[in-house]
Amino acid sequence: MNRTNAFQFSREQKSMQMKQKIEQMILAAAHRAREAGALPSADFPEVQVEEPKLEAHGDFSTNLAMTMASAQKMAPRKIAEIIVEHIHDPENFLLRTEIAGPGFLNFYLAPESWLPVLERVYREDTAFGRTNIGNGERVQVEFVSANPTGPLHVGHGRGAAVGDAVASILSACGYDVQREYYINDSGRQIRTLGRSVYLRLLQLWDRPVEFPKDAYQGQYIAELAEEILDARGKEIDALDEEDAVAECARYAASRILSGIREDLTAFGVKYDRWYSEQHLYDSGQVADAIENLRRTGQVYEKDGALWFKSTDFGDEKDRVVVRSNGETTYFASDIAYHQEKYERGFSRVIDVWGADHHGYIPRMSAAVQASGRDKDQFHVILVQLVNLLRGGEPVAMSTRAGEFVTLKDVVDEVGKDAARFLFLTRHYESPLDFDLELAKQKTNDNPVYYVQYVHARITSIGKKADEKGVAAAGWDPEAAKVLQELEEIALIKALARFPLVLQTAARLMEPHRIAYYLMDLASGFHAYYNKHRVLTDDPVLTRGRRCLVEAVRKVIRNGLDLMGVSAPEQM
């Protein structure tokens, strides 16, 4: 993906990001120094500007003098001095510049240099933070894709939260994103589903049956059987066993799938497309894909089965696509499916999988490459497991026994916002402890409310101000000049970071960065609020502060929106 300095901002100068402005200033200084003969080499490394962790190190710093040292054959501190001498700052952007440590260049900005950020927040409003680094590239994010053999559980919820947020983030960065759910409505697990329901149905008829271990055990299976009994028991009873099982499978899968759709809708996830595996078979695409592999010699027969040479692309062993009994494997339809994704015009495909599927990545990647795509066009986000707790104690989750807490249960109990936010407070590769009691708590322990509270609080301030008629809302350049407090500048700086945080989140496909950013911004606001009054006796100061907090509200709202979490006006 792009380097930070490759990002393009085609708007006018003042909407350019602070950081980028500093980068250009430094680069220009280095070139000027070179032209003046002060630097021996024109071999300049990439200018890296960062925001130092310590305030004592300024607003921005660069290590350029150090990274340049070997090419220039000069001491870093000496190079730093030369660059400083050649810095050109006609707008008086900089308060001062200093050389520190082994050769860091630290820049201190004049407080008013930050004010254009506020203006930009107002001008761009809901679009603040958005960029076009994706340049319209078509990306597909496929997530959840749980088999329609049972209700979604919390793990699927995490996958849904991550997949949906990644899609939103990429979309906000200028990618043309499609969200897709792949329905495994074909094959063995569907037959097992049908058989499970059928057996429960037989039990309802008091016929002696043994319910096998490998059948689906959950209570919902028995409930489905009762439904079928009421709806069309007689018809089913008239069929022979094979047809009866098929009918049960069709009915059950359809009911379960609509349940899944409802649960995801309640969770705030909206797909652009639901894609049926069965459709791949019916349309002949699976057969075509296998035929293509045959034609290109990427497949061979052994022991009566057909094997794909995934080892040609780094997998540790070859994989079966057609079993010796003539049935295709799940992998075969997956090959066809992924080929079809690229044929639909996506240049990049992102799959969100549970971490227990990681062994599947090499063969899928091999299949993608075998169809002529580049390795980088396929990316799997592996989401780690969720440990469900209640008050610190593990909640029994046995898939085999069919005892698990469903996503619906969790959403009903703790709410969509809390669930989504908490799912995104960890890097997706870290296992997540999800405590139901904690998720419901409306205290400091719960980051969702901590962030949402800021939004509600500022909305409330706004209403109060409107009632009193003391301060107009909106961008007010004159009043903004009054913002000089340390906490005020710190808040504006935090706002300025949002677009960069969003870009990093997109580049690394890591939604948790948004969550952490929002918690940080919220913390900055709460600290400010407790120290300074927004509504004061001074009308100009009040306008300026209202302008600031309103900007904070907008950014909080934008960030929460990316996470699929609401920004309430009151709580």
Added chain:
RNA sequence: GCGCCCGUAGCUCAGCUGGAUAGAGCGCCGGACUUCGAAUCCGUAGGCCGCAGGUUCGAAUCCUGCCGGGCGUACCA
């Protein structure tokens, strides 16, 4: 055995693909409501970044080898 992920404060976790004195929340202890929402804030304490080497101006971050935990290793999905 082999492969992937994880190991950072008592607990749960960040750490912007190599930067300066490693951060936050919770918990502990001590403070702040007659004023815009206390679902909040302020302060104190707490660390061989699993261990040992290596790469370099510089490593929690990159490389190698161990230790510990999770997952995977099907003609299952």
